[in-house]
Amino acid sequence: MDFALTPDQQAFRERVRAWLEANVPPEWTSLGSTEVPRAAAYELIRRWQGKLFEGGFIGVTWPREYGGQGLTFVEEMILHEEMALQKAPPILNILGVGMAGPTIIAYGTEEQKKRYPAKILSCEEIWCQGYSEPNSGSDLASLQTRAVKAGDHYVINGQKVWTSLAHVADWMMLLARTDPSAPRHKGLTYFLLDMHAPGVTVKPLKQITGDAEFNEVFFDNVRVHERQVLG
Ligand SMILES: Cc1cc2nc3c(=O)[nH]c(=O)nc-3n(C[C@H](O)[C@H](O)[C@H](O)COP(=O)(O)OP(=O)(O)OC[C@H]3O[C@@H](n4cnc5c(N)ncnc54)[C@H](O)[C@@H]3O)c2cc1C
Structure with missing residues (x-):
């Protein structure tokens, strides 16, 4: 070669x-x-x-x-x-x-x-990755953040953790459970979530160095339009 x-x-x-x-x-x-x-x-x-x-x-x-x-x-x-x-x-x-x-x-x-x-x-819009949860790390299929369909929107409730850059992010790749009756590695949906939407709360996790690069992110009845589902 x-x-x-x-x-x-x-x-x-x-x-x-x-x-x-x-x-x-x-x-x-x-x-x-x-x-x-x-x-x-x-x-x-x-x-x-x-x-x-x-x-x-x-x-x-x-x-x-x-x-x-x-x-x-x-x-x-x-x-x-x-x-x-x-x-x-x-x-x-x-x-x-x-x-x-x-x-x-x-x-x-x-x-x-x-x-x-x-x-x-x-770099006009910064993204973060909303996969890990307090009870869902390597075993990502166990994630519990819920997205419930309501008309042409989904309503999101739950929590992510270790979310790098969430404190400066405009958008999140959000994995949420849309079908709890499906096998747990299915029934998940990938949303393009606006981090400035009402109901999204970001709490930085302060490290021993004093820096805060990772965050907890909470979703409290966050409404996301169905066109924000990937694909
Ligand atoms: C620097 C950093 C940045 C991060 N940023 C993000 C981010 O932006 N967004 C995000 O979603 N997540 C992020 N994470 C989270 C990261 O993806 C999780 O830490 C990872 O998924 C592991 O989950 P956990 O920490 O809960 O560990 P656990 O899943 O609880 O694993 C703990 C230990 O058990 C082992 N283990 C787990 N399952 C098995 C098994 N079946 N068999 C054998 N061993 C096993 C693992 O290898 C590990 O050693 C970040 C993590 C770090 C360290």
Whole structure:
């Protein structure tokens, strides 16, 4: 197997390298990740992700019509190699870019694909992952957060825990039980939940370091339109 880069891939590497040299924020390289206060780091890496989006260096493999670059995993790998070499900051919307966006592109309706992925990449909208519950970790099929159909809406009640970034998130990938009579690994529905909806309460969990990166999230009769079901 030939692992040599094609001329186009080599040109991509050079373009990435030059762009990073010009754009990695100097306050990040001089301070280093561990010395940036948590809140300041959020703002810095939020702006950084926006810059990556403007430069076309995020969502490399996502389709162009949904905000991506329509390239291959080779270009994605080149980008990550160059970012590591230049000690570039991480992105803020890690769960949106790593999980929500690819899931919406794979399974969402056309309306959902047009609405969400580009804002995930640009970091205009931050996503969190609402899977784990106080009594449901590795055994995710045991989750108890309930979504009950009421006309064209669902009404959500329950609780999530360890929800990274919920305190700054605009949207949540929410797994809730819609059919309690089905086998427990079925009867679950994936919602695109507005974190600013009435009835959503986020309580940060303070760590021994004083930081609060994870949260409890409570749902008290949260109404979600059926078009917010994935797919
Ligand atoms: C840094 C961090 C960030 C997180 N962020 C999020 C988030 O954003 N959203 C979210 O939904 N969750 C998040 N989580 C939660 C994480 O997904 C859960 O911790 C994970 O699902 C495990 O659940 P648990 O902690 O309840 O452990 P448990 O499921 O209770 O497991 C405890 C131990 O038992 C073992 N075990 C469990 N079942 C079995 C089995 N059948 N056989 C043998 N061994 C078993 C496990 O390996 C583990 O060692 C985060 C966790 C961490 C550490």
